[in-house]
Amino acid sequence: MSTLVGLAGTAGRRFALTCPTCLFTKDSPPRVKPLLYIYRVLFTGIHLMRTGEVEANLVRLNEGFKHPAIADLIARKMAGPEKATLPDTEMAFHEREYHRLRTELEQAGQKSGLPEAPSTRDALNDLLVRVRMGPQ
Structure with missing residues (x-):
């Protein structure tokens, strides 16, 4: 397993299980x-x-997930104003999807072969120090 994947596994679990709906409900x-x-x-x-x-590109990710709302949401964001809003009629659907996908994420995390904690922190730190210090 690569150094970066070991670190990303823990960060990905922690980040995705925080409160992303806070972004969604604040406006x-x-x-x-x-x-x-x-x-x-x-x-x-x-x-x-x-x-x-x-993989953080939503278009590429959705090629695998095939979520029916993603293409439309992306099109609205691209065509509309920066602060395009959602109609109230769509809220319940997206809230259900959030809970469904969060459960799917938790299940995937339980089955994942990624380590629970990074095992290569020292090696990554050494690499960053060498890169920053440049040739000696």
């Missing part, structure tokens, strides 16, 4: 862009737990 009405962040975090975490690979 009234809710905005499209923060909702896309939530989907990206959850999809990235699930993908990481299943494959050991970090």
Whole structure:
């Protein structure tokens, strides 16, 4: 397993299981862009737990997830204003999806072969020091 994947496993678990809905519910009405962040975090975490690979591009991730709302949300974000909002009629669907995907992430984490904690922190630190110090 690569050094970065070992570190990313723990970070991915911790980040995706925090409160991404806080991004989504802080605006009234809710905005499209923060909702896309939530989907990206959850999809990235699930993908990481299943494959050991970090992929954060939502379009590429959705090629595997095939979520019916993602293409529309991306199109709205790209075509509309920066602070495009969601109609109230869509809120319940996205809240259910958040809970479903979070459960899927937790299950993927339980089945994951990634380590619970990074085992290569010292090696990564040494690499960063060498890169920053440059040739001696």
